[in-house]
Amino acid sequence: MKNSLKSMLRLSNRTKSFIILFLIACGPMPFDYDEFKSFFSPESAANESIFRPYNFTTQFTYGNNYWSAEANLSPDQSANQQAWAEYAGISEKEVGAELYPAYGENNSNALSNALQRKGKTEALEYLTLAKEIESVDTAYEDPYAENDTTKAQTPTDYVALESKIQDLSARTNDSFLKERLAYQAVKVADMADNPKKSIDLYEKLVKPLKTKTFISDWAASRMAGAYMHAGDSTSAFYHFSQILVNAPTRQSAAYLSLKRITKFGEDALKLCKNDNEKANLYAATAVLPLQDGLPLLEKIKDLDSKNKLLEFVMAREINKNEYYFFNNQETLQYGFWEVDSLTKVSWKSNAKNYFEKLLAFNLDAAEDANLKSSPFWYTAASYLAFIGKDLSKAQELLQKAKAIPTDNQSLKDQIAMQEMIFAVSETDVVTPNMEATVMPLLERFARSDKFRVANNFNAACKIMAAKYEELPVNDEFAENLGEKSTVVSSQSNKSLGWFSGCFGKKSKDEKTAEGVLVSTASPENQAKAFILKVLASAQQAKQTEYGGTASFMSNTDQYEIEAKTSSKVINYVIDYFKKKSPNNFDQKLQAMAGFNNEYLYTVLGRRALAEHQYAQAAEAWKNVSPQTWQAEPFQTYLDVNPFSLNGLGDSNAKQRTTPVAFAKRMAELESKIKQNPNDFESLILLGCGSYNMSYYGNSWILLRREWSTNDTFDENDDYFSYDKALSYFDKAMQVAPKPELAAKACFMAATCQQIKYAGISSKMYDGIYSLPEDEMKAKEEAIKQTLSSLKKDKYSTYFNLLKTKYGSTAYEEQLIEECSTYKDYLAGK
Numbered sequence: 001m002k003n004s005l006k007s008m009l010r011l012s013n014r015t016k017s018f019i020i021l022f023l024i025a026c027g028p029m030p031f032d033y034d035e036f037k038s039f040f041s042p043e044s045a046a047n048e049s050i051f052r053p054y055n056f057t058t059q060f061t062y063g064n065n066y067w068s069a070e071a072n073l074s075p076d077q078s079a080n081q082q083a084w085a086e087y088a089g090i091s092e093k094e095v096g097a098e099l100y101p102a103y104g105e106n107n108s109n110a111l112s113n114a115l116q117r118k119g120k121t122e123a124l125e126y127l128t129l130a131k132e133i134e135s136v137d138t139a140y141e142d143p144y145a146e147n148d149t150t151k152a153q154t155p156t157d158y159v160a161l162e163s164k165i166q167d168l169s170a171r172t173n174d175s176f177l178k179e180r181l182a183y184q185a186v187k188v189a190d191m192a193d194n195p196k197k198s199i200d201l202y203e204k205l206v207k208p209l210k211t212k213t214f215i216s217d218w219a220a221s222r223m224a225g226a227y228m229h230a231g232d233s234t235s236a237f238y239h240f241s242q243i244l245v246n247a248p249t250r251q252s253a254a255y256l257s258l259k260r261i262t263k264f265g266e267d268a269l270k271l272c273k274n275d276n277e278k279a280n281l282y283a284a285t286a287v288l289p290l291q292d293g294l295p296l297l298e299k300i301k302d303l304d305s306k307n308k309l310l311e312f313v314m315a316r317e318i319n320k321n322e323y324y325f326f327n328n329q330e331t332l333q334y335g336f337w338e339v340d341s342l343t344k345v346s347w348k349s350n351a352k353n354y355f356e357k358l359l360a361f362n363l364d365a366a367e368d369a370n371l372k373s374s375p376f377w378y379t380a381a382s383y384l385a386f387i388g389k390d391l392s393k394a395q396e397l398l399q400k401a402k403a404i405p406t407d408n409q410s411l412k413d414q415i416a417m418q419e420m421i422f423a424v425s426e427t428d429v430v431t432p433n434m435e436a437t438v439m440p441l442l443e444r445f446a447r448s449d450k451f452r453v454a455n456n457f458n459a460a461c462k463i464m465a466a467k468y469e470e471l472p473v474n475d476e477f478a479e480n481l482g483e484k485s486t487v488v489s490s491q492s493n494k495s496l497g498w499f500s501g502c503f504g505k506k507s508k509d510e511k512t513a514e515g516v517l518v519s520t521a522s523p524e525n526q527a528k529a530f531i532l533k534v535l536a537s538a539q540q541a542k543q544t545e546y547g548g549t550a551s552f553m554s555n556t557d558q559y560e561i562e563a564k565t566s567s568k569v570i571n572y573v574i575d576y577f578k579k580k581s582p583n584n585f586d587q588k589l590q591a592m593a594g595f596n597n598e599y600l601y602t603v604l605g606r607r608a609l610a611e612h613q614y615a616q617a618a619e620a621w622k623n624v625s626p627q628t629w630q631a632e633p634f635q636t637y638l639d640v641n642p643f644s645l646n647g648l649g650d651s652n653a654k655q656r657t658t659p660v661a662f663a664k665r666m667a668e669l670e671s672k673i674k675q676n677p678n679d680f681e682s683l684i685l686l687g688c689g690s691y692n693m694s695y696y697g698n699s700w701i702l703l704r705r706e707w708s709t710n711d712t713f714d715e716n717d718d719y720f721s722y723d724k725a726l727s728y729f730d731k732a733m734q735v736a737p738k739p740e741l742a743a744k745a746c747f748m749a750a751t752c753q754q755i756k757y758a759g760i761s762s763k764m765y766d767g768i769y770s771l772p773e774d775e776m777k778a779k780e781e782a783i784k785q786t787l788s789s790l791k792k793d794k795y796s797t798y799f800n801l802l803k804t805k806y807g808s809t810a811y812e813e814q815l816i817e818e819c820s821t822y823k824d825y826l827a828g829k
Contacts, residue, residue: 031541031550033059035451037326039417039459039477040318040383043410044376045311050248054255054287054312056319061255073100076249079214087123087176088114122172126180129164133184136161137191158192175211182206183219186226195226202226217247221254233261238268241284242277245309258288279304286313290339293317294357305370314365314380317358325351325387328480352479359384366400375404379415386422387477395422416441417456421477424463429470430525435585438464446535446592447542449550454541458554461536468529469519526569527576531593533561559705563719567607567616574600597623605659609693610703610717612724614667621660629658637701642692648744649688659702662689678735687728687748694719696755713759720759726752733801743806747815747822750798754821757795761787799825 034057042048042055055062073081077100084099085092088111097108115124136156165188169181182205189198202223206216224239237258244254264285272278279300286293286300286309293313300307324332324347332344359381366377378401386394398418406412420441423434438460445457459476466473519526534540537558538551577590577600601623608617628634642662644653657665666689672682693702700707703719715721729749736742764787768779799822806812815822 031552032451034062035552036323037455038319038322038452039455040315041410041414041452042315042319044379044414045315046374046376047308048312051309051312056316079249084111090114122168122174123177125168126177130184133161133188158188161188179209179213179215182209183215186219186222190222190226190229195230198226199223214249217243217250221250225257228257234265234267235271237261237265238271238281241281244284245280258284275303279307283307283309283313287316294361297361301365305368311376318380321351321354321358324348325355326480355384355387375401375406376411379411382418391422391425417445420460421456424460430464430467439585439588443588443592447540449542449544451552454552455554458536461532465529465532468521468525470521471517471519523572524576527572528589530565530569530573531589534558535592537561562603563704565607567604567611567613570604570607574604598625598628605663606703609663610719614663614670617663618660618667621663633701638699640698642699643685643688645688645691648748649685662702680732680735680737680741683728683732684745687725687732690725690728691722694722694725713763715756715760721756722752739806739809740811743802743809743811746798746801746806750802753795753798757791796825
């Protein structure tokens, strides 16, 4: 169709349509830029907080707060601010205002003034010199400056800067200043493009210092950079690897430099003074992007089993392999760095084997005399055994992890999350024991703002919901090969082996005429399933300081869940909430959901109305406060008469109504046509009402909580298909007292038919534009031919009638003038 459906129907462009465009219900979206499908928290590893930026991520570095507008100090700035505050005897805030002013703030002289008051003239002189050097080091080099003849370019006098450093260093005995001046000497020599001198000054001035602080780390970083500038990448790699592991205030610089060098040279090992330094070298290499860390982990463990990065690198490897394992090949192809596609194919194909190797390493580490004091290794091994579908082994290993004391709260949380997942996976059906075990864990991990916690919580809710409904359980932990797998777990003692696919008994279910699985479970279990599905939704996520919710890709959409639930099940939920159960699980599940009668009866009315059970909808909405209908969103989105449509139905298009009044009137109209099937006016009003409460209608708010241009067409859902509205208009056409009225009813039936055709047409094109061009063009041509036949044979019924039966009416002539879609039909398009 050349014109949109709304244009075809001549729907008015009201102010609120602009607002509707912003109600985009795109489903859950990432709250965390680092998010990917992962269930193992890197925070479980020892020292993770120290090395957090180098956790696995598809971003540049891990954990950057992209949402915050606050300027947070870097580790080096924070350390320097604290050191100056202690030296000058003033607050860190005062120091920061002078050294690191926030954007837009005027520079303060609080530090300089404090030094002046205390008579620390040498320190004040140093501070002025340090600011001068820093301004040169961080100056923006304009690539076009050499072409600008209006500005004189003044080269930096590095000799003068070096002279100032030497002079002040010779005059002071202050160790605080001595270390800083040694650092400035190393720095200025490197800035002057004299890397050899920078290295020599480090050896001469910094190394001999008896007392060293983080400032010596800064000097070491400059010295390592000088090696890189001199072309000695081996020495640079060695020094930066030690800095990354041992110098918190220069980690970032070391990491970026190692990424630039990229190539790990075995010759760097010759520079290491001991096994600890060799282990650091391997550890720093292991955290670089695209680097397989397992071979390096084995070397680290052999060299230095106490290395502070050992657990960290293992967690990183698990997370990295989760990314390959849980994504399909197509997703990997279009994401994650710019890597050769064949490399990505290799990563994907080796993912499950790599998990096996990681499991073997963890099992070995867990029994190592030097490592067995940490529960991390058993915890990681337990998770990997579970991914490998050996639940019995996973539970055994987790019990061993629990028996080892730890102060790491994140590791305790990881153990508890695995307990939660194992508990919901243990039996084919939900048992009282499962409920008792899982509830405190569900309470503990609900509404988290951490995506891995949300992944575990949402998976547990979805698994339990499916088991309550006695429907196939989607295996949230299966490898993604482009196809969904379903799994119902069992307590079989037989090892299921790695990635053995589906296991357990078949589910009890039945299919509708449309092929959709429908639960035959008890009413109470279906009610619990609904609640658990809602708890996993984005709308139930934690409210954030930025006004939105911490919604993640694993979250479902509560509005979509409501729209796919029958009124029968909502009645089950209402009955479940009415029940005064002594059961602790029931009480806590209801409390977690937080549903009240206002919510439940509003949803019930919508679902009954969607099923065209008008009387039931009216009865449900009688339980909703009248003030609800006077408030938003009904105040804005129910401001047009739903019984008025294109000159049909009620004459007063601006007359307002409420949902309960609408449903009551629909029930009365339905009762009238049961008494008199030839009641044209009632049939037209029913058609208008049914049309307007659907997707393109003026009162869609009656059926849905949200409207979106991205809503997915479902031809089995009358909200999109308009089958019921069409049936009313068809009957009205047949009993119309005049041809003109019949023609109008016929056109509205044609409109409903064209809406369904447009939805089917659009759905056929889904995904074809990501195909190779030749395949895409062939598919496109095949779709065009299919749609041409469909339109002719099935979706032009009422246009045919307008042309043949009502072609002599004035209304049909009006359509030829005003409706481009009908004109296209007449022209054979």
